[in-house]
Amino acid sequence: MTSAATTASSPAFRTIDLRGHALGLAELRAAVPRLTAGDGASVEEAVRGIISQVRGSGFSALTALAAKFDSVRQRHPRVPAEAISGALAGLDPEVRAALEESIARARSFAAAQVPADVTVHPAQGASVTQRWVPVGRVGLYVPGGLAVYPSSVVMNVVPAQAAGVASIALASPPQKDNDGLPHPTILAAAALLGIDEVYAIGGAQAIVTFAYGIPAAHDDAGELPAIAPVDVVTGPGNIFVATAKRLVKGVVGIDAEAGPTEIAILADAGARPEFVAADLISQAEHDPRAGSVLVTDSPELADRVREQLAVLAARTKHRDRVVEALSGEQSGVVLVDTLDAGIAVCDAYAAEHLEIMTADAPAIAARIRNAGAIFVGDYSPVSLGDYCAGSNHVLPTSGTAAFSSGLNVTTFLRAIQIIDYSEPALSGVARHIRSLSDAEDLPAHGDAVEVRFADALRLSGPPAL
Numbered sequence: 001m002t003s004a005a006t007t008a009s010s011p012a013f014r015t016i017d018l019r020g021h022a023l024g025l026a027e028l029r030a031a032v033p034r035l036t037a038g039d040g041a042s043v044e045e046a047v048r049g050i051i052s053q054v055r056g057s058g059f060s061a062l063t064a065l066a067a068k069f070d071s072v073r074q075r076h077p078r079v080p081a082e083a084i085s086g087a088l089a090g091l092d093p094e095v096r097a098a099l100e101e102s103i104a105r106a107r108s109f110a111a112a113q114v115p116a117d118v119t120v121h122p123a124q125g126a127s128v129t130q131r132w133v134p135v136g137r138v139g140l141y142v143p144g145g146l147a148v149y150p151s152s153v154v155m156n157v158v159p160a161q162a163a164g165v166a167s168i169a170l171a172s173p174p175q176k177d178n179d180g181l182p183h184p185t186i187l188a189a190a191a192l193l194g195i196d197e198v199y200a201i202g203g204a205q206a207i208v209t210f211a212y213g214i215p216a217a218h219d220d221a222g223e224l225p226a227i228a229p230v231d232v233v234t235g236p237g238n239i240f241v242a243t244a245k246r247l248v249k250g251v252v253g254i255d256a257e258a259g260p261t262e263i264a265i266l267a268d269a270g271a272r273p274e275f276v277a278a279d280l281i282s283q284a285e286h287d288p289r290a291g292s293v294l295v296t297d298s299p300e301l302a303d304r305v306r307e308q309l310a311v312l313a314a315r316t317k318h319r320d321r322v323v324e325a326l327s328g329e330q331s332g333v334v335l336v337d338t339l340d341a342g343i344a345v346c347d348a349y350a351a352e353h354l355e356i357m358t359a360d361a362p363a364i365a366a367r368i369r370n371a372g373a374i375f376v377g378d379y380s381p382v383s384l385g386d387y388c389a390g391s392n393h394v395l396p397t398s399g400t401a402a403f404s405s406g407l408n409v410t411t412f413l414r415a416i417q418i419i420d421y422s423e424p425a426l427s428g429v430a431r432h433i434r435s436l437s438d439a440e441d442l443p444a445h446g447d448a449v450e451v452r453f454a455d456a457l458r459l460s461g462p463p464a465l
């Protein structure tokens with residue numbers, strides 16, 4: 001079912017041929033290209049080590065980890081206010097204009113997502129309300145290892161602000177080329193959005209810091225101010241970041257596992273191979289662990305895409321990691337008999353990003369059930385969503401799109417239910433509460449209602465209690 005042709009300079013981009021096979025969901029999930037456990041266990045062990053190091057040793061652990069992974073000397077990770085404002089002052093005007101456009105589009109979509117409170121009246125004098133309330137404090141992670149992600153500042157901060165979160169902290173890896181501070185474009189994006197609590201912390205240690213906080217400490221030079229824990233941690237990152245988020249989930253809320261990027265493209269014979277190949281490469285350049293998958297019913301298209309991949313990969317800037325990503329077990333072409341079979345493969349894969357390049361792409365897109373985001377037609381590439389569509393680029397990976405959503409305003413909200421019944425309204429339903437509490441053998445529940453009507457019951461019959 002699987003084959004791959006490798007040359008040293010061009011991506012192997014394996015083929016998974018599902019033609020002639022009628023596979024169920026579990027078999028499809030096992031067949032689609034995905035990073036298997038592989039180094040997962042060792043990554044988890046490393047991240048568990050970082051969690052106990054940061055929880056046990058606080059700031060001195062952060063200093064040691066910044067030296068180890070980011071090659072910087074750091075005493076306290078808080079970025080000074082003047083570094084943030086200075087970064088904005090030094091921002092390239094073209095980049096500033098692009099960030100402002102990205103912010104404006106993201107804001108209009110986020111504002112429209114704010115859900116309304118709802119109230120219903122099940123009976124006279126009875127009301128139940130669902131009220132949306134923002135969490136108090138959030139920690140937003142912005143990656144900065146192999147690439148720099150000011151766009152992720154926008155994608156994290158805009159929905160948090162639209163939700164009304166009062167306290168927003170942001171972390172991004174220290175850069176040795178910027179005096180151990182996060183990249184200046186990241187600081188400038190934070191300044192544009194009015195964020196002043198920024199930490200130079202990368203990887204798993206940033207997630208742990210947000211989840212547990214770091215208590216104040218002292219060193220020879222004086223006080224090291226505390227970092228307060230947050231209620232929710234969001235943001236994309238590499239496998240160490242995604243694993244840390246998974247491990248602290250429960251201590252804090254998280255958005256989703258937004259780990260190494262994935263793109264799947266469902267395409268038919270009419271698709272443009274150069275568009276398909278360019279889009280597969282655009283996401284492969286994020287990380288050697290990125291996944292690029294073509295699902296098609298056209299072996300001819302698959303051949304032409306493979307040719308284009310070889311041409312484009314050879315001349316793209318980050319060709320080493322592109323070739324590694326395209327050649328990995330997480331990438332490849334899945335051949336299917338029909339587009340219906342292709343839809344089933346895409347639903348089983350549950351891609352972070354799914355592009356539809358088929359005839360009547362909107363109709364095919366409407367049938368997809370599992371994806372972080374769906375990009376419809378030739379002129380909605382993932383790069384558009386990464387920067388300027390108005391949608392959010394922080395999206396679930398590794399198949400988690402089957403049960404989780406991309407970052408949005410509700411990530412930062414909780415729905416609190418409010419119950420308000422008058423005495424007559426409670427009386428009107430008391431008989432049913434008694435029946436159900438007895439049926440569950442929890443009679444004190446029924447008693448707690450009847451005690452409120454004890455006088456009335458005494459007047460009309462034997463005492464209820």
Ligand SMILES: NC(=O)c1ccc[n+]([C@@H]2O[C@H](COP(=O)([O-])OP(=O)(O)OC[C@H]3O[C@@H](n4cnc5c(N)ncnc54)[C@H](O)[C@@H]3O)[C@@H](O)[C@H]2O)c1
Pocket residue numbers: 046069070142143144145146147152173174201202203204205236237238239240241257258259260261286287290352393394395396397
């Ligand atoms: N799913 C999404 O929504 C989404 C969006 C944007 C980016 N991404 C992904 O974010 C990732 C960015 O990765 P990156 O590496 O460029 O930046 P990053 O900030 O995620 O990771 C850099 C940090 O990783 C840590 N690290 C590196 N090697 C380590 C090791 N051996 N052990 C422990 N920690 C280690 C270091 O602390 C370093 O600061 C890419 O995988 C990209 O695909 C995902």
Ligand SMILES: N[C@H](CO)Cc1c[nH]c[nH+]1
Pocket residue numbers: 149151152236261283382386393394395
């Ligand atoms: N494709 C990434 C994951 O959605 C987001 C991104 C940021 N910058 C470029 N791309």
Ligand SMILES: [Zn+2]
Pocket residue numbers: 261282283286383386
């Ligand atoms: Zn991208």
